[in-house]
Amino acid sequence: MDDRSKVRTGLAAVAALCVVATVPGPVGPAWAAPPDGAGEARPYRTAGTSVQGTGEAEGAPLLKPGRGYVDSIAGGEKRHYSVQLDATSGAYVSAVAAPRPGAGVASYRDGLKVTLESPDGTICGNSDRKIEATGVAYPLADYAARQVAPGSVASCRKAGRYLVTVARPAGSQDPARWPLELRLMVEPPVKGGDKEHAPEGSWRTTPPDPPTGKARWRTGGTAFNDARPLSTGVWADQIRPGETHFYRVPVDWGQRLDATAELSAAKTGGTAGVNDALGLRVFNPARGLTKKSSFVAYEGQEARTEVSTIPVAYGNRTARAEYSVRTTSFAGWYYLAVTVSPDVARFFDDVVPLTLRVRVSGTPKPGPTYDGDAVRAGFGLTDADRREAAQGPQTTDDATGVRAGTDNGRLRMVGYVSYAVGGLLLLGLGGWTLAARRRAPAAVAAAPGPGRHRRYGPPSSW
Structure with a gap:
């Protein structure tokens, strides 16, 4: 084997050692290291x-069904x-300000x-959502709906071009423009x-006991668009102070959703308690609160x-x-949004351990018969949806998660040691390569015959 082959072989060996050195072993039962928090x-x-x-109302851009739109608002x-609506379908125009x-x-x-207004200016639906915790910024979301059921406003059951108005009140303490996400869903x-x-008695029934047992890891998404699927069970996550994590849960006709969010006890005492520390909200498939x-x-x-x-029913x-x-x-898909106050950082150096206990109860029912593809429009579930929630997608975030409460300091120490070992190995490789190049002239001088003038060692481009 010539010197160039030796160098290449050494490079491969060192690379393999570096890979092994930088992959930490499992920390805690069945969990590996998460991304650095x-x-x-x-x-x-x-x-x-x-x-x-x-x-102004004149010239308002048209939003089409099933598509997301992004704007901002001050x-x-x-x-x-x-939005252009027919005379028979339900319509839900949602807005998320973040x-x-x-x-x-x-x-x-x-x-x-x-606000959603009919072509003649009649208000067909509206929502008005407020931040409910001082100093805790989280996404505000809801919709304005147009219903065509008997008893609804007659002018709101006509076909035509409807006006959507999204407003942010004056006097905000936050001078920044807020990202705005819009979506029209037509049922x-x-x-x-x-x-x-659903039977009226079901509106006030006592919630079932939360699930118990070992938690499975599921990293929450940042929005409705990347909300992570959950099913009945116990789920662990880690959340930074100030963040809101989104999850989605399949809920069928006749079923209800119960969820609990928990923050673990802190390892060290904070300077003072946090009044508005943890909030939890549920949104329906059309992003209505x-x-x-x-x-x-x-x-x-x-x-x-x-x-x-309460149990899902069309007549609700x-x-x-x-x-x-x-x-x-x-x-x-019903959505869970969990928000942790930025002030919780008083108790944690990094990420905060979060546990979710989710239960979907009730026997699924057939539901109404739609005159159209409701599932494609975003209303309804498939068997694939249910499997996804139970098993979860195989993603990097989930594969590298840790159980809530794991000490990230140990994980970072593994990383620091890995970098040090890798650096020493690379220094050794550099010395090895230099020595090989120095030996090359001597080998050329000793080589007999025509090969005497042949150059050995790595190409000049190395």
């Missing part, structure tokens, strides 16, 4: 086609858009309002099947908050009840 809280990740809403500003994590927001002052009309609402918990305090001991929905939309009943009126 150090760094800023992740913001909401918008997705969609760029659109520019107008300041404090005290209104943005106008339009202040950056850590922004200076004020409770019940910062907010977002969405096909129903031609038969069960259209009754379905249920929310009040933010709970954290003082270094375990804290938890929970939400519960016309029930004489609170919004949480009316918004539980179609099957599909």
Whole structure:
């Protein structure tokens, strides 16, 4: 074997050693190292086609069904858009406004309002959402809906071009423009099947006990677009102070969703407790706010908050009840959003251990018969959806997760040692290569015959 072959062989061996040295072994039962938690809280990740809403109703850009759109909105500003609707389908225009994590927001002052008006100016639906925890910036989301059920406003059951207005109130403490995400979902009309609402007694039933047992790792997404699937069970995650994590759960006709979010006890005491530390919200498949918990305090001991929905039934939309009943009126992916206050950083050096306990209960029912493909429109579930929630996609985040509460310091120490070992090995390789090049002239001088003038060693491009 000549010197060039030796160098190449050595390079391969050292590379293999570096790979082995930089892959940490499992830490804790069945969990490997997560990505380093150090760094800023992740913001909401918008997705969609760029659109520019107008300041006036005239010339408002058209939003098409099933597509996402991205804009931005300032404090005290209104943005106008339009949607073309028929006379038979339900319509839901959602808006998500996402202040950056850590922004200076004020409770019940910062907010977002969405309004849908018929061609003649009649208000068909609206929502008005406010930040409910001072100093805790999190995505505000809800929709304005147009219903065509008997008893709804007659002018809102006509075909035509409807106006969508998204407004952010004046007087915000956050001077920045907020990213804005918009989406129109059109629900096909129903031609038969069960259209009754859930029995009234089910609206106030006691939630079942949360699941127990070993937690499975599932890294939360940053938005509705990358929300991670969950099913009944216990799930572990890690969240940075100031972040909001999104998850999605398949809920069928006749089923209800109960969820609990828990923050683990801190290893060290903080300087002071946090009043609005942990919040949990549920959104329906059209991104309408379905249920929310009040933010709970954290003082270094375990804290938890929970939400519960009623069984999903088509007729809930016309029930004489609170919004949480009316918004539980179609099957599909329901979303969980967990927010942790940036002030929780008083108790944790890095990421915060988070546990989710999710239960979907109730026997699935057939539901109504749609005159169209409701699943394709975003209303309903497939067997593949249920399997995905139970098993979860095989992603890098999940494959490299750790159980909540694992000491990341041990993982970083493994990384530092790995880099040191790798650096020493590379220095050795450099010395090996230099020695080989120095030996090459001597080998040429000693070589007999025509080969005397042949050059050995690595090519000049090495």
